[in-house]
Amino acid sequence: MDRQPAAVLFDMDGTLVDSEKVWDVALHELAALAGGRLSHPARLAMIGSSMDQSMRILREDLGQPDRDPGPDVVWIEQRVYELFGSGLVWRPGARELLAEVRAAGVPAALVTSTGRRLVEVALETLGRDSFDVTVCGDEVSRAKPDPAPYLTAAELLGVPIAGCVAIEDSPTGVASAHASGAAVLAVPCELPLAPLDGVTQRDSLRGVDLAFLARLAATAPA
Template structure:
């Protein structure tokens, strides 16, 4: 028995890009004349661009600050940092390679927009994913189940036979609500135990055989 598909989150799960986002957001805060708090930055992890920008404005006390110029600035800055190359999370490259070698369909399911994902895929390898679902390609991003439901539908597999690999509360909530079994490996945020979610500290040592066991518990 093996998963019908493995659905991978990107930021903080496959690559250590949350640190990149943190750097760019801190620079944007300085550009806006303020300092972004750690509390606000952590609250942004795993959320959509719209939610992050709302948290950004609230934290800086600038509720009327126009969103579009900040999104444009932030996107360009993150694109430049992504282009320098992204660092894989421990065990992530090996797990992705093993899943592909086992012939299991894969999807990349991320809250990040398509233009930045295309840059990240230069590190991740576009051939490693049968489908890619980006945050700006769904009506309701994580924590709504739509991204994971969409990925399973595009792959033509039942979501209940899929394993999602996540790192954030928002992503875990999305995958659980969609009906997938979830392997959660926290990066920036701690994760509380949730039914249907298997917690690990690292992806090191995880393989397709282990993922298959999650479908039976």
């Protein structure tokens, strides 16, 4: 087999678990409580974004730019916390790939735009010992699409980002991973992805194994 990746860096929502549908429920409920209706384009624009960005999109979409985001953030975090607690559905092939990475002793990181409180609930499904480090959306100074989250993960793992493979599903996440210098495997979930040089795209993680990731890492530009 080709030399193993220095690390595998996993996005969470839409990549490992089908949690975007959970966010969909909560965001539409919040819009209704605010006296409006969340539009489809606005909801799509939120995918892969930080909480601050999502709430800004919501306010603009509802025509309430001066709405206080504080109570909305508290409400939606609690609602998603409840929904996450009911269990999350794995994306096809994700559980198997994560298990293979861990069994091989390859360092793994969870790199997500979701905040720490919700990630802690999601880890009940994903497994707390599945990752050597977790980088959450409220723990970095610059959110995706900035490369900071992925660069932070590589630094915490003590590995070169150029030897890592990042797995993402959204345009925002792919942009972040690609800008970091990692090899990128894109597996679209809710949004289609345009072809991008240096990014390998698959329909799902079914059939993706460590040997495949090793080849990606080996062929990535230095």
